Amino acid sequence: MNTKELETTDKAVRYNRPLGRISEEEDGVVLLRLEMPGVPKEGLTIDIDGDLLVVTGAKTEQPDSGRYLVRERPRYHFRRTYTLDETVDRNRIDAELSNGVLTVSLHLKEEVKPRKIEVKGR
Amino acid sequence: MNLIRWKGNSLLDPVREMERLQDEINRLFDFDRGESGIGLFDRAESPAIDVVEREDNYLVMCDLPGVGLSDLDVSAANNVLTIKGEKKGSRSTKGAKVYRTETWEGTFQRTVSLPSGIDSARIQAELSNGTLAVTVPKREEDRPKRIAVKVM
Numbered sequence: 690m691n692t693k694e695l696e697t698t699d700k701a702v703r704y705n706r707p708l709g710r711i712s713e714e715e716d717g718v719v720l721l722r723l724e725m726p727g728v729p730k731e732g733l734t735i736d737i738d739g740d741l742l743v744v745t746g747a748k749t750e751q752p753d754s755g756r757y758l759v760r761e762r763p764r765y766h767f768r769r770t771y772t773l774d775e776t777v778d779r780n781r782i783d784a785e786l787s788n789g790v791l792t793v794s795l796h797l798k799e800e801v802k803p804r805k806i807e808v809k810g811r
Numbered sequence: 812m813n814l815i816r817w818k819g820n821s822l823l824d825p826v827r828e829m830e831r832l833q834d835e836i837n838r839l840f841d842f843d844r845g846e847s848g849i850g851l852f853d854r855a856e857s858p859a860i861d862v863v864e865r866e867d868n869y870l871v872m873c874d875l876p877g878v879g880l881s882d883l884d885v886s887a888a889n890n891v892l893t894i895k896g897e898k899k900g901s902r903s904t905k906g907a908k909v910y911r912t913e914t915w916e917g918t919f920q921r922t923v924s925l926p927s928g929i930d931s932a933r934i935q936a937e938l939s940n941g942t943l944a945v946t947v948p949k950r951e952e953d954r955p956k957r958i959a960v961k962v963m
Contacts, residue, residue: 708913708914709911709913709914710909710911710912710913710914711909711910711911711912712907712908712909712910712912713907713908713909713910714907715907719910722914724876724877724914724941725876725941726874726875726876726940726941726942727874727940727941727942728940728941729940749940752863752865752870754865754866755863755864755865755866755870756863756864756865757861757862757863757864758862758863758864758869759860759861759862759923760861760862761859761860761861762859762860762861762872762873762874763859763874786940788875788876788877788878788879788940788941789874789875789876789877789940789941789942790876790877790941
């Protein structure tokens with residue numbers, strides 16, 4: 690099924706959920722990695738709607754001719770929604786796409802970062 | 812800080828829950844799962860593939876997110892196409908806090924038995940946006956030929 694067919698026959702567009710990994714590699718920056726193979730840079734949209742982070746990746750066209758002998762790959766476009774809490778700085782969100790993996794860097798607000806307090810001895 | 816996956820409105824939908832339960836039970840009894848097209852040395856965690864037969868070639872597509880060109884090896888011998896490599900894209904640095912991992916990493920191998928009548932010398936492979944596309948042309952003499960029928 691190609692995407693053109695998908696739009697006409699399936700009114701409620703279905704999405705596949707990309708697999709993700711969430712980690713904090715350095716203090717104050719949370720990395721969200723989403724595997725979205727087949728999605729070019731142009732097909733990617735990242736929306737922040739209030740507390741929701743919505744990542745949508747439109748795949749490039751599948752081959753429209755031919756007969757599928759094996760079909761295991763997710764066939765729909767990717768979409769995944771996350772809830773952001775108030776510690777994430779909405780104005781400092783970066784995204785990078787390489788080899789089909791999207792990396793979204795979520796910076797935490799300065800005031801929630803743990804601060805080290807020097808203990809002075811006398 | 813926590814990222815909480817959005818569960819949508821289906822959380823309290825009993826019909827949805829029943830369907831999910833049924834799916835899970837069905838999966839338990841799926842003994843023949845994974846038998847089709849999995850080679851002897853293929854690991855359980857192997858990338859998903861599509862094989863499409865087209866008029867003059869076969870197209871093998873494989874999802875390899877996070878796999879670079881240098882970590883990938885595609886070879887063909889005796890009508891068997893082998894895609895192998897190492898997926899190591901998301902390995903984190905020491906001391907990183909990991910909140911959630913759904914992805915896998917490690918070496919993988921996937922073999923595809925191709926039908927006879929392919930031209931293995933002209934196989935082409937291309938990796939773009941994390942998807943590998945291997946085009947396996949059919950041999951000239953094995954392509955379907957159209958025979959013109961003349962009306963007398």
